[in-house]
Amino acid sequence: MLSNRRDFLRNSALLGVAAISPVGAVLGKDFSGKPPKPVATVPSPVDTYTVSTAHIGHSPVSPRQIVIPDVEGFKVLKGDFHMHTLFSDGSVMPKDRVAEAVTNGLDVISITDHIEYRPFFSKVGRWKLADDQANNFNLWYEVALPEAEKRNLLLVRGAEITKTTMPPGHFNALFADDNNPIAAAVDDWREMLRIAADHGAFLFWNHPGWEAPKSGGIEKGAPLRFTAIHEEIYKKGWMHGIEIFNGKQYYPVVSDWCNERELALFANSDIHPSEFDQYGVQNPLRPITLVLAKERSVESVREAFFAKRTIAWAANIVWGSRTWLTALFKASVGIKTITPGTLELTNTSSLPVVVSMGGATVELPKEKHCQVFCSNSVRNITVTNWIVGMNKPLEVPLNT
Ligand SMILES: [Zn+2]
Ligand SMILES: [Zn+2]
Numbered sequence: 001m002l003s004n005r006r007d008f009l010r011n012s013a014l015l016g017v018a019a020i021s022p023v024g025a026v027l028g029k030d031f032s033g034k035p036p037k038p039v040a041t042v043p044s045p046v047d048t049y050t051v052s053t054a055h056i057g058h059s060p061v062s063p064r065q066i067v068i069p070d071v072e073g074f075k076v077l078k079g080d081f082h083m084h085t086l087f088s089d090g091s092v093m094p095k096d097r098v099a100e101a102v103t104n105g106l107d108v109i110s111i112t113d114h115i116e117y118r119p120f121f122s123k124v125g126r127w128k129l130a131d132d133q134a135n136n137f138n139l140w141y142e143v144a145l146p147e148a149e150k151r152n153l154l155l156v157r158g159a160e161i162t163k164t165t166m167p168p169g170h171f172n173a174l175f176a177d178d179n180n181p182i183a184a185a186v187d188d189w190r191e192m193l194r195i196a197a198d199h200g201a202f203l204f205w206n207h208p209g210w211e212a213p214k215s216g217g218i219e220k221g222a223p224l225r226f227t228a229i230h231e232e233i234y235k236k237g238w239m240h241g242i243e244i245f246n247g248k249q250y251y252p253v254v255s256d257w258c259n260e261r262e263l264a265l266f267a268n269s270d271i272h273p274s275e276f277d278q279y280g281v282q283n284p285l286r287p288i289t290l291v292l293a294k295e296r297s298v299e300s301v302r303e304a305f306f307a308k309r310t311i312a313w314a315a316n317i318v319w320g321s322r323t324w325l326t327a328l329f330k331a332s333v334g335i336k337t338i339t340p341g342t343l344e345l346t347n348t349s350s351l352p353v354v355v356s357m358g359g360a361t362v363e364l365p366k367e368k369h370c371q372v373f374c375s376n377s378v379r380n381i382t383v384t385n386w387i388v389g390m391n392k393p394l395e396v397p398l399n400t
Contacts, residue, residue: 064105066288066350067366069331071324074292074309077107077301081158081289082172082206082246082268086120086127087140088113088160090272094144100275102151104286108301109148110158111140112172115183115192117162137179154298159183160206161192167229168193169210171239175302176201193238202305204241204266205230209251226257234261240306245287245314246270255319256390264305265289265319267312287314292324316352322388329353329383329396333364338371343398345370356382357398 068076083097084090092100094111101109115137121127123134133139141157148155159179161171168189173182173196181199185191196203226234233239241264244254258265267287271278279286292309293300304310311320311328318325332349347353347364354363358378362370379398386394 063103064284066105068290068328068349068351071292071327071331074294074304075296076311076328077154077291077293077296078105079108079110079154079289079291079301080106080269080271080287081108081110081156081174081204081266082112082160082243082270083109084113084160084270084272085111085140087111087122087143088118089120091277092274094140095147096274097271098144098147098151098153098155102153104275106153106288107296108154108156108291108298110156110172110174111144112158112160112174113140114160114162115179116186135180135183137183141179154296154301156298156301161189161196163189166211167227168233169208170206171196171203172206173201173203174305175298193233194236197238202240202302203238204243204264205233205239206243206268207246207249207251207270208242208254209249210246234263240264241266241308241310243268244312244319245317247287250315250317252387252390255387255392259321259389262308264308264310265312266310267314267319285315287312289313290328313351316385318351318386320386320388322394325383325386325388325394326396329386329394335381335398341373341375343372343374345372352385353383354385356384 066078068078070076080101085092085094085097087094090113097109097111119125121129121139123129123131136142137159138157141155145155156174157176157179158172158174159176159182161173161182163169171193173179176182176196176199178199182192182196182201185195193203230239242254242258243266244251244258245267247270254265257263266289268289269278269287290311290313291301291304292311293304308321309324311318311324313319318328320328328351332347332351333353334346334348336344336346338344343357345355345362345364346369347366350366354361355372356362357372357380358374360372360374361384362372364370381396381398383394383396388394
């Protein structure tokens with residue numbers, strides 16, 4: 001990672017001067033009081049060091065197909081709601097995030113650049129922006145939107161509230177009607193969360209295991225705790241979900257926290273380099289948040305979030321509430337009795353499914369019929385990699 005960053009900075013230094021003028025052109029300088037109208041072109045000097053192969057029109061990479069059947073009338077959308085671009089400390093442009101998501105078979109993303117930390121495109125960053133652009137914290141969304149519309153990807157307005165101490169740590173604000181009033185309260189995190197909530201934001205606690213050095217945050221080796229400050233945030237209605245998985249980290253206790261407080265679970269990439277650098281192309285281990293939505297629209301995603309209909313999927317593990325994981329299992333896995341004592345299980349989805357029945361553990365690859373022998377006394381299937389509480393796998397009753 002360090003060598004990437006060094007290469008990136010070296011290339012940036014070479015390209016920095018050339019990049020200044022096209023940025024103004026990208027973001028639209030003349031908008032006479034109206035919001036800037038984003039245009040699809042991005043500065044070519046910046047593009048030259050982005051590594052995403054996905055946005056090249058004639059790329060040989062075909063999009064990853066992730067098949068998940070509808071669940072009780074809901075469409076299951078695939079999303080990633082935490083990612084960074086050059087508008088904070090990521091190393092690709094917003095339109096690259098769109099292209100990467102399409103290649104990875106996602107339906108919906110949110111670009112959540114840091115409000116507090118913008119070393120590249122900003123007033124004081126490597127590439128200086130004029131005041132109207134530097135103070136526009138919707139910029140990454142506005143720049144990505146035309147590309148998302150062109151490629152039929154749903155794009156949710158987002159930003160990361162990034163405090164250097166834990167608590168409160170980092171929160172993503174999604175679906176606010178405007179990120180600028182949130183950013184204007186930057187010196188007071190309570191105000192930021194309050195204003196975000198007032199502007200309709202769905203707020204979730206990012207990487208709860210994160211600890212800033214010397215911050216007095218969560219101690220290594222100690223069980224993660226829901227601190228008094230996080231309890232306060234939750235009680236004030238400023239926390240609607242938590243990441244159970246971020247990047248490469250898993251926080252098992254979040255399963256219980258979400259059950260106890262009816263919060264939505266998330267698995268997000270929090271990606272900073274290009275996806276190619278971090279995961280390769282079409283990486284099956286990419287964290288994905290599944291959204292059980294009434295239809296494939298941004299408004300339906302918002303409704304589903306507040307109704308807590310999310311399921312997290314990463315590293316071949318699936319997390320969710322017992323209700324929605326049971327429904328997802330029934331929609332995805334067919335069970336047929338072949339002869340007394342022999343069941344045939346067929347996973348029709350792309351989800352990883354490992355079941356255990358009466359001592360036998362079987363992996364169910366997509367579209368493969370697997371026959372399992374079990375005595376009539378077996379009443380439950382244990383889905384060992386689908387988790388409904390801290391270290392608690394899903395149990396599905398057998399209707400025999
Ligand atoms: Zn963060
Ligand atoms: Zn982040």
